[in-house]
Amino acid sequence: MAAANPQPRRAHSGSRRDEAARLAVLHAADDLLVEHGFGALTIEAIARRAGVAKQTIYRWWPSKVEILLDTLIEDTEKRLPVPDKPTAEGIRGYLRAFARFVTRDPVGQVLLALIAEAQHSPGTAERFHQRYLGPRRALERDLLARATDAGEISPRLGPDATLDALTGPIVYCALTGASVPRGLVDTLCAALLVPAS
Amino acid sequence: MAAANPQPRRAHSGSRRDEAARLAVLHAADDLLVEHGFGALTIEAIARRAGVAKQTIYRWWPSKVEILLDTLIEDTEKRLPVPDKPTAEGIRGYLRAFARFVTRDPVGQVLLALIAEAQHSPGTAERFHQRYLGPRRALERDLLARATDAGEISPRLGPDATLDALTGPIVYCALTGASVPRGLVDTLCAALLVPAS
Amino acid sequence: MAAANPQPRRAHSGSRRDEAARLAVLHAADDLLVEHGFGALTIEAIARRAGVAKQTIYRWWPSKVEILLDTLIEDTEKRLPVPDKPTAEGIRGYLRAFARFVTRDPVGQVLLALIAEAQHSPGTAERFHQRYLGPRRALERDLLARATDAGEISPRLGPDATLDALTGPIVYCALTGASVPRGLVDTLCAALLVPAS
Amino acid sequence: MAAANPQPRRAHSGSRRDEAARLAVLHAADDLLVEHGFGALTIEAIARRAGVAKQTIYRWWPSKVEILLDTLIEDTEKRLPVPDKPTAEGIRGYLRAFARFVTRDPVGQVLLALIAEAQHSPGTAERFHQRYLGPRRALERDLLARATDAGEISPRLGPDATLDALTGPIVYCALTGASVPRGLVDTLCAALLVPAS
DNA sequence: AAGTAATCGAGACGGTACGTCATGTCTTAGC
DNA sequence: GCTAAGACATGACGTACCGTCTCGATTACTT
Structure with a gap:
C-alpha cells in the first residue's frame, strides 16, 4: 500500500541523538497511557508504537x-x-x-x-x-x-x-x-x- | 506456648474453606506491602510468604x-x-x-x-x-x-x-x-x- | 428440563464397592482415550466424565x-x-x-x-x-x-x-x-x- | 584446557542465535531422558539443566x-x-x-x-x-x-x-x-x- | 434399633509444570 | 557514535493436574 516506499522511515541517524526518535517515544508513551491505560504502558509497547528499538529508550531514559x-x-x-x-x-x-x-x-x-x-x-x-x-x-x-x-x-x-x-x-x-x-x-x-x- | 499442641499442623480442613489460609494470605499481603512496597506485592510472593499454594489464592480472589x-x-x-x-x-x-x-x-x-x-x-x-x-x-x-x-x-x-x-x-x-x-x-x-x- | 428429576443418579452406595462407579471409570477412560487421545486422559477428566469423585478413583486404582x-x-x-x-x-x-x-x-x-x-x-x-x-x-x-x-x-x-x-x-x-x-x-x-x- | 580462556562465559552473542545455548539444550534433553526417563523431561528441567532461560527454548522449539x-x-x-x-x-x-x-x-x-x-x-x-x-x-x-x-x-x-x-x-x-x-x-x-x- | 464402618460426591489444599509476557543487558550490523 | 533488531537470563503471570485430605450423606453389616 501507499506506493511501495522502499525506505519506510530511513533517515534517522548518525552520531547525534535522534530528535525524531525522542519525540516518537514521548508521544507513544502519552498515547498509550491515554488510549489503553497505565497497564499497557510497557517499554516494549512504547518501543513498538514509536518504531524505535528498546535499547534506544534505555539509552536515554532510566525508566518509563x-x-x-x-x-x-x-x-x-x-x-x-x-x-x-x-x-x-x-x-x-x-x-x-x-x-x-x-x-x-x-x-x-x-x-x-x-x-x-x-x-x-x-x-x-x-x-x-x-x-x-x-x-x-x-x-x-x-x-x-x-x-x-x-x-x-x-x-x-x-x-x-x-x-x-x-x-x-x-x-x-x-x-x-x-x-x-x-x-x-x-x-x-x-x-x-x-x-x- | 510450646506446651502440648496435639496436631502439629494437620488440619487444613478439607472440603470447607481454610480460614487459616485466608488469614495468612491477608496478612502476607499487608506485610509485603508495608515492608517492601507495592512492587514486591506479587501473587507468587504472597503465596510464598503465606505458605500457601498459588492456586489457593486464585481460587478465592480474582486479583491482588x-x-x-x-x-x-x-x-x-x-x-x-x-x-x-x-x-x-x-x-x-x-x-x-x-x-x-x-x-x-x-x-x-x-x-x-x-x-x-x-x-x-x-x-x-x-x-x-x-x-x-x-x-x-x-x-x-x-x-x-x-x-x-x-x-x-x-x-x-x-x-x-x-x-x-x-x-x-x-x-x-x-x-x-x-x-x-x-x-x-x-x-x-x-x-x-x-x-x- | 426433563421433568425435574430430584435424584439424578442417587442410589450409589453404602458400604460395598460401587460396581456402577467402577464401570463408569473404565468406560470413561476408554472413551477419553479413543476420542481425545492419551493427552486428555487425566484423572480429573476421567472423574468428570464418569461422574465420580477423584478420591473414588484413587481408592481403587493406584494410577491411570x-x-x-x-x-x-x-x-x-x-x-x-x-x-x-x-x-x-x-x-x-x-x-x-x-x-x-x-x-x-x-x-x-x-x-x-x-x-x-x-x-x-x-x-x-x-x-x-x-x-x-x-x-x-x-x-x-x-x-x-x-x-x-x-x-x-x-x-x-x-x-x-x-x-x-x-x-x-x-x-x-x-x-x-x-x-x-x-x-x-x-x-x-x-x-x-x-x-x- | 585450563590454559588461557579469556572470556569466562561472556559471549552469548547478542543478535544471532546462541549456538552454545542450542547445544546445551539438546544435550540437557538427551541427558535427562537417559538419566531420569521421559517423565523428568520437562521444559523447565531442560532449561534448568542447560543453564538456559525457558523462553530461549520456546523461542526456537515449539515443543520438547x-x-x-x-x-x-x-x-x-x-x-x-x-x-x-x-x-x-x-x-x-x-x-x-x-x-x-x-x-x-x-x-x-x-x-x-x-x-x-x-x-x-x-x-x-x-x-x-x-x-x-x-x-x-x-x-x-x-x-x-x-x-x-x-x-x-x-x-x-x-x-x-x-x-x-x-x-x-x-x-x-x-x-x-x-x-x-x-x-x-x-x-x-x-x-x-x-x-x- | 442403635451403633459402627466403609463407600460415595464434592472439592479445598500444597505442589509442579505449563506457555506467555515484560524486564533490563547484551551484541550485531547498518549508516 | 548513534540506530533498529533482537537474543538472552530472569521472574511473574494465570491455568491445569497431581495426589492427599476432610467433609457430610448414604448405605450395610454388626451387636
Missing part, C-alpha cells in the same frame, strides 16, 4: 517514569501556565484551569498516573518531587506570596498548607474518578484566601 | 486488588470507625484520626496503594468504589447530615463537595509523602463547616 | 495405567481370544485378527497406549509385563508349542523369537500409524513357521 | 518433541549410518547395528521415546514422520532397491513390507524391554530377503 516526566514537564508549561498577575481572580482562574487539566486533559492523565506510580515506588516519588512537584510548588508559593504582599488575599494558613487545601480536593476528585463539584473552587478560595474585601 | 480490599475493609472498621455522635468535635476528631491513619497506619498504606492502583486500572477503580469508597462515603455523608440536622454545623457546600474538600487535602498530603500540616484540619473545619456557635 | 490395564485385560479376552486349535491356519487367523485389533479396535488403542506409556515409565513397564504381556505371551507360546508338537509347524527360531518376529511387524506398523501391508502376515508365517509341507 | 527430533536426526546420522554398499551383508550389518542402537545407545532411547510419544499425540506423530521416519525409510528403501537390482537379494515382499518385517521385531523387542534374541536378525534376513546364492 522519566519518559512521563519529560512529557509532563514539557506540556504542563503550555497547558497550565502559572499566572503572572498576583490577583485573587488569577488564582481562582488557575485553580479552575487546574481542575479542567486534571480531569480532562490528556496531560493531566499523565500527572495522575505519576502521582499513583509515586505511591508504588519510592524512587519514582523522589524523582517526581525533584522534577515536577517541587518546582511547581515553588511557582505556586511565589504566586501566593506576591498576592498576599499585594493585599489581594490574606490566607488563613501557611503557604504550603493553603496550597494543599486548595489543590488537594481537586486532585482527590480526579483520582477517585469524580468531576470537581460546581462551586468547590470558589468556595475554597473564599474560605481559605479570605479576599481582602 | 481484592486481597487488599478485603484487608482494608476488615481493618478500617477497627482502626478508623466513623463516629456515632454527630458533633462538630466528633467530625474534627475523625478527620484527625483519618490523617494519622493515612500517614502512619499500615492499613492506611493499603488505602493509598488502592487509590494509586485504581488510577492505573479501570477495573480496580470500579471495585474500589463499590466495595470501599462508596459505602464509606455513605457513612460519612450520614454523619454530616445528622450533624447538620442537629445544628452542630452548617456546611458551606453540598455534602459530597464538603467531604472532598475536607478529606482531599489529607489524602493529597499523604500521597505526596508529606505530613499533614499542623492546623490544617482545624482550619478546614472552621472554614467549611461554619460551627454553629 | 492400572485403569487401562483393567480395561485391556477384560476386553482382550473377548475381542482377541487365543485360539484353542493348534493349527497353522489357526495361528495365521490369530495374527490377522491381531492386526485388525491393533489397527482398528478401540481396545487395540489401549494396548498401543500402554506400550507407549511403558516406554515412558519403568513402573508402567513392570506392571504391563506382569499383568498383560507376560500372561499373553505364555498363552501364545503354548499355542506355538502345541502346533509344533502336532507337526503343524516347524519354526525356524525359538518360541519367543518367533513370536517377536511375527507380532513385532504388526505392532510396529500400528505404532507408526500405517496399516499392515497386504500379505505381510501370510508371508511371515510361511517364512518363519515353515508349514509342514 | 522437536528438541528430541533435533537430537535424534543429528545423532542418528553419526551413530547409525545407512550403508552405501548394497550388499546382503551390508543390510544384515545395518540391522545388527540398528538392534544395538535401539537397545543400548542413548540416542536409541530418544528414538523409542519418540515412537511412544507419537502414540500419545497426533501432532507428534505427524512431525515424527515428516522429519525422521519418512526420510529414513526412503534411504532404507533405496538401499533395498539397489541391492535387489544388483541381484544381491530377492525380497519376498514389497519394499515397505520388507522393512516393516525386518525392523518391526527389533523395535518391538526394544519397546518391551527385551534384548533382541540371538539369530533373529540373521534368520529374518535369510527368510525374507532370500539371498541370491
